[in-house]
Amino acid sequence: MSNTGALNIAAAGADAAAHDLAGPRGARPKRALSGRNIMIYGTLAVVSLYYLLPLYVMMVTSLKGMPEIRMGNIFAPPMEITFEPWVKAWATACTGLNCEGLSRGFWNSVRITVPSVFLSIAIASINGYALANWRFKGANLFFTILIVGAFIPYQVMLYPLVIILREMGLYGSLTGLVLVHSVFGMPILTLLFRNYFTSVPEELFKAARVDGAGFWGIYFKIMLPMSLPIFVVAMIIQITGIWNDFLFGVVYTKPDLYPMTVQLNNIVNSVQGVKEYNVNMAATIITGLVPLIVYFASGKLFVRGIAAGAVKG
Amino acid sequence: MAATRRPPTLFRNLNAKIAAIPMILTALVVFVGGTAWTVVYSFTNSRLLPREKFVGLDQYERLWSSNKWLISIENLFIYGICSLVLSLIIGFVLAALLDQKIRFENTFRTILLYPFALSFIVTGLVWQWILNPQFGIQAVVRSLGFESFSFDPLYNPDIVIYGILIAGLWQSTGLIMCLMLAGLRGIDEDIWKAARIDGIPMWKTYLFIVIPMMRPVFITTLVIIASGIVRVYDLVVAQTSGGPGISSEVPAKYVYDAMFLSQNLGQGFAGSTMMLLAVIIVIVPWAYLEFGGRKRHV
Amino acid sequence: MSSVLINDLSLSFGEVSVLQNLDLEIGKGEFLVLLGSSGCGKSTLLNCIAGLLDITDGQIFINGRNVTWEQPKDRGIGMVFQSYALYPQMTVEGNLAFGLKNAGLPKDEIAKRIARAAEILHIEPLLKRKPAQLSGGQRQRVAIGRALVRDVDVFLFDEPLSNLDAKLRAELRVEIKRLHQQLENTTMIYVTHDQIEAMTLADRIAIMRGGAIQQLADPATIYNKPVNKYVAGFIGSPSINFVEGEVHPNGVPYFKAGGFEVPLERYEFAGNGPEGGKASFGIRPEHVFMGRAAEGLPYQAETTVEVIEPMGADTLVWSRLHGHELRFRVDGQTSLLKGEVVPIGFDPARASIFDANTEARL
Amino acid sequence: MSSVLINDLSLSFGEVSVLQNLDLEIGKGEFLVLLGSSGCGKSTLLNCIAGLLDITDGQIFINGRNVTWEQPKDRGIGMVFQSYALYPQMTVEGNLAFGLKNAGLPKDEIAKRIARAAEILHIEPLLKRKPAQLSGGQRQRVAIGRALVRDVDVFLFDEPLSNLDAKLRAELRVEIKRLHQQLENTTMIYVTHDQIEAMTLADRIAIMRGGAIQQLADPATIYNKPVNKYVAGFIGSPSINFVEGEVHPNGVPYFKAGGFEVPLERYEFAGNGPEGGKASFGIRPEHVFMGRAAEGLPYQAETTVEVIEPMGADTLVWSRLHGHELRFRVDGQTSLLKGEVVPIGFDPARASIFDANTEARL
C-alpha cells in the first residue's frame, strides 16, 4: 500500500457502494419553463416592450410618408419605407430661414459638449478628490450647499446667471455656456466622485504621500488612472445631459452657437401648420443618436462605475 | 531641539483649498448668491426687469391665492409621491429580476436604460403621441373591436398627471434600476446563503433583509429622483404644456411662466423661493446628517 | 449509518472544474475538518452539501436521505459563515428567530429554542442588541446560535473564525469544541486553513488540494504519516524540513544527500519495503533535538546556527547541516548564538520520505 | 543618539482621545514592535510618526531632527501597509520608482536603487508585472521594496503580514528579520497583533493598550516578567493560566485559592518583597509539566483532564485542579484520556503574580 489516502478514499467509496444509492443524482433538474422563469422572463419581456415601444414607434414613423401616417395606426410597420424624413431632418428642415436641418447644429453641439463635459468632469473630479481625501475645514459646508443646489430648478437660476455672466463679460460666449454646464453638473458629479474616491483604500493615498506625491501628483498619477469606471459614468451623464440641453444652449449663447437641440425644438415645436411627424421622429432619433451610441458602447462600465460611485457613502 | 514653527492653518492643505475654489465659488456665488438674489427680489414688484420696488409679501399673497399655483403644488405632490414610490419599486423589482443570474442580462439592461439617454423633448413628444386617443393606444385597441376602450390620460384633466408619470417613469427608471442593481451586487453573498438555509422565501429576504441593507443606495437614489421631481418642467411642457386647462401645471412651470410669459419676475421669484424653502426644509437636515456629521482624516 | 455521504461529486463553473469525482463519508457525531490552501474548493464543497450550489454530478446523502435535489432548508443542516452574515437590521433575537418564524414554529417553541441556544453560547445579555453593537466574537457566537436553533444534525462551518483576532480565535475554538461535545450526535463539517484549528478540533481531517482530497485521516496520522509531500509540507508549523537526495534500498536502507546520510532501518516503509531512487527526506523541526536531548538518538550530527527566532515558549533555530537548511525547535529558555555549532539528533522513525516524482510517501 | 524620539505625543479625533502623552525612544538600528489588540492606537501612532496624521500635541524627532510639522516625504521614513497599497496601474518597477521620481532623482540612480532592492527582495523577475499579477507574498515584498528604495533610516510597518496566510507569513517574517540584519543602522517600527511575529522579530516590544504603552522591554522580559496582568494575558499562546486567590506574605510567603496552595519562596517579588492581599496567580501552560517531567518540581499536584487539544507538535490539555481551570502543554505524542487524573508540577519561580486591584506585578 503506497497511499493511505487513496486507501481511505477507496474505503469510503466501497462503503458508499454498500449504501443504497438510489434517488436523484447530478444537477437538480431545471425546467426551462419553470414558474420562476416564466415569471422572470415574462415580466422582463413585458417591461421591455413598454421600454421599446416608443423607440419602435419613432423608428416606424420616421420611415413612413405623411399620407400613411395620417391614415392612422402608429404601430403599423411602414408599407412603403422612405428615408426622406431622415434626409429632411438632417439636411433640409428649416429653422426660420436656415434650411440645413439638424446638420447646422451638429457641430455646434459637439463644440459645446466636448469642452463642457471635459471641464465639468475635471472640476467635479477634483472637488470629489479634495472632499474625499483632503478634508479641510468648511469643506462639508460647501458640499452640503452643492447638494442642496442639485434641487434648485434650473429656471430659478436662469436670471441670476445671466447677471453673473454679464458681470464676468462672458455672456453669449462659448466659455460662458461651458461654465454654466459645469456649474449645473457639479452637484451630482461631485457626489459621485466623492463617493468613489472615498472607496479607494486610504492606505494607497498614504503610501503616495510618503512617496512624496503632493495634491496634484496623487490626483494625476494615482487616483486618475484608477478611476475609469466613475469617469465613464460621469461622462455618460454629462454627455447625455449637455447634448440634450436646450435651455442653456439657447439662453446663454447666440445663434451661431446654437446646439442641435434648438433645431430639434424648432422642427418639433412649430405651433402652426401641419406637423410632419415622420420628420419629427427622424430628427428626434438623430439627435438622440450620439448619447445612445455612447451608451451602448460603454454600458458595462456604466454599471460598474455606478456600483463604485453611487452605492457607497 | 529647535522646534520648527507650526505652519499657519490657512496654508495647510493649500493645494486642496486652491483646487476647491471652483466649488466654493459655485456654492457661494451661484447657489447661495443666486438664491439670495432671488429671495430678495421676490419681495419686489419686478416685472420684466428686476426693480428694487419692495412690496412686502404681496407676491406671496398673490401666489397663494392663485389657483394655478395651488394646482401646481398639488400636482407636484401627486407626481412626486407617485414618481418616488413607483420608481423605487419598479427600479428595485427590475434590478432584482436582473440579479437572478438570468440570460441576456446585458440586453435587458440596455433596453431599460436607453431612455435615459434621450431628452425630455423627445420623451414628451413620443409619449404624447402614443397616448393620443386619435392615433395612439386607444385608437389601436378600439380598432381591434373594443369600441368602448378609453385610454386618454393626457386629455383627461383628472388623470393627466398620471399620464405624464408614464413618460417620466419610462425615462428615469432605467437609471434607478442600474443604481439598485449595483447596490444588490454589493450585498454580501453569504447573507443570501444564510437566508436560504434559514428557509426564508426570496421575497421576504428582499423585503426584510436586503432592502434594509441597501440604505446608502436608496439615499443616493432618493437624491437623484427627488432633485428630478422638484425640477420637473420639460416633460410637462413637452407633453401637455400644462393642459388640459391648467390641470398638469407644476411649480417649475409656474415659475417659468410667471417670469417669462407673464413677465412678472417678482411673482416667479416668489414661487422659486417657496420651492427652495420646501427643498431646504426637507434636504438640509438630511444633507447635514449624511455629509456633515462624519469625519475622516486630515 | 453515516451522517453525510458524498458520492462521486463533481462541480464545475462553466469550463472550470472545481471538484472532481469526490467521495466522502462522515460518521454520525463526527467532527470533520476540511483543510487546504485558498482556492482549493473547500467552500465550494461545503456549499454543495448545503445545497447552495447546484452540483454537476454525483449524489449527496444526509442521514441516509438522498438530498441531492433538495432545498437547503430541507436538508437538516445549519451553516455558519466567515463574514457572520447576520441580518444587520434585526436584533440578535430576531436573527435567531427569523428562520424559525418562517418555518411556522409556534411562539413558545421559538422562545424555548432561543433560550437554549443563548444559554449554550452565553449570549443571553445580547439578545436585544443589533449586530452592529456586537464585537466580532459575539457576532460569530450569534451566527453559531442561528445554526443551533435550527435543531439540526449537521453543522457546516466555513472558516468561522478567520475574521477574529488570535486571542478570540483560540477562545471560540474551544467553545466550538465544547459545543460539539455537548451536542451529541451532531456532525460538524468545518472549513479552515488554519492548521491549529484543524488539529485541535477535528476527529478527522480532510486535506484538500485542487478540488480533490489528498488525505483523510485523524490529526495524528496526518501529522505523523502524511501520505504525500504536499500534505507533509502543508501540515506543521514551523513547517517540515525537506532534504532532496536519494534512497539506497539495498542492505540496510539509507538516505543520502551529499554529506547527509541517514540510516533507515527504523523507518517503516509503506508498501513492499524500500524502493530506490530520488526522494525527499522530511523531518519536522520539533522532532530534531539539540544538545543533551539529542544523546542516544539514532541519527546525530553537528550543525551551524544561522538564525534564531524566539517565539516565547519555544525558539526556532535555523541551521545549516551539510549544506542543507535545517530548522529545529528548542525550549524558549535556551540561549544560543548565531554561528554556534551545536550537536543535534533525531529518530529517523519519525521522518517521512517521499518519492521525488510521485511525491507519494515511501 | 536615538533614531526616533517621541515626546509627550497626544492625538485626538475631535472628542475622542486616541493617544495620550505618549513618550517613546527608539535607538538606531533597533527593531521595535508595537503590539496590542485592535483599536489600541498602534496604527495611529505609526501614522503620527509618518506625518500622515496631524498630532494634537507633543513633538516627534527623527535622527535628532524635529519633524513634528514636516511633510511625510521629508521625514526620512518608509512605510509598508497591511493592504500593500501598491499603485495598481503601475508596474512593480513603476511602483518602486514613483517616490524617487517625485524626489527628482536622476534616472541612473533610480535604476540602481531599484536593482538593489529587487535583488535584496528577490523580485527581479517581477519588475515588469502589475500588482494584480502578483501573489500576496510577492505584493508585500514589492511594498517593502518601495520603502527600501527610499534609502531611509526608519521603516514603518503596519501589520504588513496580516493579509497573508500562515505559511507565507512565517516565510516573510524571516525575510524581514534577515532584511533588518542586512541593513545595519536601519530602525524598524513594526505594528502587529500577532505575538509570534512580535516575539521573533523584536529587539524590544511595546505593548499598547488604549493609547498608552503598558510595557516596553525585550521579548524575553515581556514573556517572563510581564509588568501587569494585561500584558501577561495578552502575551503567550495558549494564554497564561490565572487563578484568583490571595498572597499570604508572612513567614514563607504562599499563594492560596481554595485547595490550591503554592509556596512562593522561590518567587522573586517586585519592589520591597511580598505584600499580602488579593492577587492573581499566573502560570504559563508551557511551564506546567506532566508525569515524569513534573518530578522534582517545587509544586506538585494531581489534576483531572477535561479537554484535549492536539496541535500537532504539542497537545494542549485543559484540566481542573482544585476547581480551577489549568491548561498545560504536553508533547504531541502523549496519549491522554478525558477524565484521566495525572500528576503535574511547576516551578513557582516561573509564575507571575499580580495585585488583584492594580493588576500590577507583585
Next chain:
Amino acid sequence: ADVEVTHWWTSGGEAAAVAEFAKAFEEKTDHKWVDGAIAGSGGTARPIMISRITGGDPMGATQFNHGRQAEELVEAGLMRDLTEIAEKEGWKDVVKPSSLLDSCTLDGKIYCVPVNIHSQQWLWLSHKAFADAGVDVPTNWEEFVAAAPALEEAGKIPLAMGQQPWQTTLAFQVLLTALAGPDAYTRIFGDKDAEFAGGEELAKVFEAAAKAREMSAKSNIQEWNQATSMVINGEAGGQIMGDWAQGEFQVAGQTAGEDYTCLPGLGVNEVIQTGGDAFYFPVVDDEEVAAAQLELASVMMSPDTQVAFNLKKGSLPVRGDVDLEAANDCMRKGLDILAKGNIIQAPDQLMSADSLTQVNDLFVEFFNSPDMSAEDAQKRFADLIANAD
C-alpha cells in the same frame, strides 16, 4: 453689417413670410440678415430674447407681439428710439389703424415697427357637418347654438376646440367682443372696469362661454389645427379661431362659401381685433449695426415688403395705402371691416402680460372644469380686472 434678427416664426408659411423681409433687406441694402429663429412660440423665445438683451449681448432686431411686452425694456433704455425715421417716413400717416403705432409709442417716442395685423374673431363652419345633421348652415352664434343638438344627434361635435390655453382664451375674447360688443371689450380690457366686468351685461357672455364649453366637451384634442381638420372633414360643426385657420382650408382644397363659411365677429358684431407682431431694435454698441437697424426698420415698413410679407403670412398689412389683389374671400371680409373702422385693439396693447396671463389662466381653467359655474368664473374675472394693469 450682419444684423441678427430673432423671432419665433418657424412654421412653413411664417418662415416664407420672414424670408420676404430678409430678401428685401438684403436686396435693398448692403447688410446681411442673420436669422435667429426659435420655435415654440413666444413662451420659449421671449425669455431667450429678454435674456440676450439684459445679458448685454443684444441682437440687431427682435420680434415681439407689439403692445406692452417690451414696455420695461423700453423704459430701461435698452430699445432703440425710432422716432426720427418714423417722422421722416411719415409712419403716422400711413399706418392704419393708427392704434398699431400707438402701442409702439411711449412718451411720444416710437420704439417699434408694426408689421402685420392678425384678427381672431372668426367662426369657421363646416357645410358637410350641417348637411349631415340636416340643418342649415347658421349665420350667427345664436343659430349655431340652436343647431348644436341636431349636430350632436348626428354624432358630430358641435364646437371643436383645442385645449391649449391660448385657444380657450381666444374663444372667450371672441365671445365677449361679438356678443357684448366692442365697447364692452374696451371698457374691460382698456379701462379695467371691474364693476362692469361683474355686471349683468357680461353675465350673458359667460353663459355663452359655458354653452361653448358644453358644445366642445367632447373634442379631445390639443392642437388648433387638429380642431380645424375636424371642421374640414365634417366631424365638427365649427371652430372659433383666428384668420390663420384659413390656410388649413386652402391646403385641404376647400372653397369659402361652398365647403365652409367664415363668420367674422361670430356673425353678430362684425369687428376685428388688430393684434399683430412688431419688431424692436435693441440699443447696440456697434455703429454699423446701429445704422443697419434703421435701414431694416425702413425696409419692413415699405409698401412692397408689406404686401409680399402679408400675402405669405396670411395676415393684413399695417399700411392703409397698399392694395391686396390676391386676397381671398374671407380676407376680403376682413379688409372691409378694417376699412369701415370696426376695429378694436388687441389685449396685448391694452393690458400687461402679467394680467393677461391671469385672465388666460382663468379661462383655461373654466373651459376645462365643467363644474365651474359661469357665475363663479365671472366673479373671479371681475376680481382680476379690478387688480389688473
